[in-house]
Amino acid sequence: MADTKTTKSNSSGIRRREFLATGAAALAAGVTGFPAVLRAQAAPVKIGLIHPVSGFIAFSGSQCRAGAEMAIADINAAGGIKSMGGAMIEAMLADSQGKPDIGAAEVTKMAEAGVHGLVAGYSSAISLATSQEAAKTNTPHVVDVGVSDSIVNRGLSNTFRFGPGYGKVAEMAVTNLDTINKAAGSPAKTAMIVHEESLFGTGTAELLSKQLPGIGIEVVDVIKHANPTRDFTNIALQIKSKKPDLIIPANYYNEYVLLARTLRQQKIEAKGIYSVLGGAASNLQFVGEFPEAAELIMDCNHWYDPKSEVALERRKAAEAAGLVYTYEVFLAYNAVAFLADAIERAGSTDPEAINAALASSTWANHGMPYGPTKMVNGQNEGAQPVNTQVQKGEIEVIYPEEFASAETVFPMTM
CATH class of the missing domain: 3.40.50.2300 (Response regulator)
Structure with a gap:
């Protein structure tokens, strides 16, 4: 089974030992407040990315991962989750190998490691398995590409799909x-x-x-x-x-x-x-x-709106990074951004709060040829091919x- 990996955010946080030592010295000197540079960094928000980066659909899975990581980098560069004190997003990475059972097993591992939300899993079969497993812990789960309507027709309150189904x-x-x-x-x-x-x-x-x-x-x-x-x-x-x-x-x-x-x-x-x-x-x-x-x-x-400046700028950035701008890239990017927007509005990593924010979303900064975002039983009714x-x-x-x-x-x- 593939190991779940964690990618740290690029924030310049102070190591815990140094922070405690400095803080103790300041308190001993009767200082009542810390300088801004010494204040504790907000705890990171952990988002799990589960994609088939090996196996017969590795190209598409790797494209999904790249798009998702681009979104995380952009969100962190813009100040992270501002409603949570500028918390940076940490990516937890896993390879489903194109197999639903491995994708589900990775969800279990991520839940145990304290993940706050998931984006998965490219194929419909994998997305069915990962969302079902995530439902056991009510972990918010956003489907990036999987198009089977069975994914959102099972009454899972933790599962959301921003793009259209088949x-x-x-x-x-x-x-x-x-x-x-x-x-x-x-x-x-x-x-x-x-x-x-x-x-x-x-x-x-x-x-x-x-x-x-x-x-x-x-x-x-x-x-x-x-x-x-x-x-x-x-x-x-x-x-x-x-x-x-x-x-x-x-x-x-x-x-x-x-x-x-x-x-x-x-x-x-x-x-x-x-x-x-x-x-x-x-x-x-x-x-x-x-x-x-x-x-x-x-x-x-799936395709982006060719008349959208948001979409054109993202394509330019992806190609500058050496990526082919496929639908996997921008759908995974939007899945992460959609989840991050919900966390921002929830102001919390509580799964109930995030799921409620996802369900009520009207997020619009997607660059897609969509109508207004409107979630009905986990499906964005505003999405279209x-x-x-x-x-x-x-x-x-x-x-x-x-x-x-x-x-x-x-x-x-x-």
Whole structure:
């Protein structure tokens, strides 16, 4: 089992032994107060970050951790938790290794070590496990990416998700696809769904299979693949034989990239690749490394507001630090900032107070294409995905119109 690690804040606190010695001398001299520099630093606020930084989804987990740590650094640099005397945030780090049971075990260890809040765990399966374990101690738990609606539909008063779940994503994906298709004269009439085997891919595929016929698109096949999968040749041949108008992937990063490259290599023609929560379609690393395979792919996914100065400044800072600005980075950043804002308003590390502050949040400094923050049973009802499309090496927002940075290109040409 991975060891939980603690990252100390960068505050210039005085060591306890020196403080006590100085204080005793001052009291002996009849001094009634300490100079400001000698006053005890506020106790740190401990936030646990549990992500899969090893295993088959290590890239995404590492991106989450980086985004979360960026948020902590920014909050501490701005003065920490001001309502608690400028308390610095300490990150407690753990690696779930992509396994729900290990993620849950790390929650137990962190609770024993006095953690005040948790941000976890990238995948839906891990987030289900970590939030369930955190509920045993009522530890505030914010989900950064996990999209399964089961996470927030269990009545856990300690669990909150700032981003949208796959129910909302699938609904908007279908609605926006209908708009895109009709605007082009309805060329797409059939689709094939290719999804990974876990809760995320399976749940997304089930929702789409039910909803696509309602907009006149027949689902001719649904193909499930294992994690990891290192060869998509057979799946590509199945797609080629059925000739769907739309190919709809729902997979994690590595498998998505390999599928897209295989489709390109096999010269499989389709009117569009339209992914839902695609693991690479809204990823600048994929676009940069494999521009031909990525070009004109559409996705309904998490993305920032391209017209927000907050979002643009955070992207600039992340890229200056050598990061690819993926949705994992900004969703994890916002999960930490959302939790820190609640702690600030609670003015306490009492879990009941923090959970109440999270439940009543109207936090707005997120740079996302969201409406007002409104928590209902732990889900931010103001959150929504957007539709993106890769155009000339950049990821552009194409829907909703108020956030759009480019016009849609559809049908695509291979």
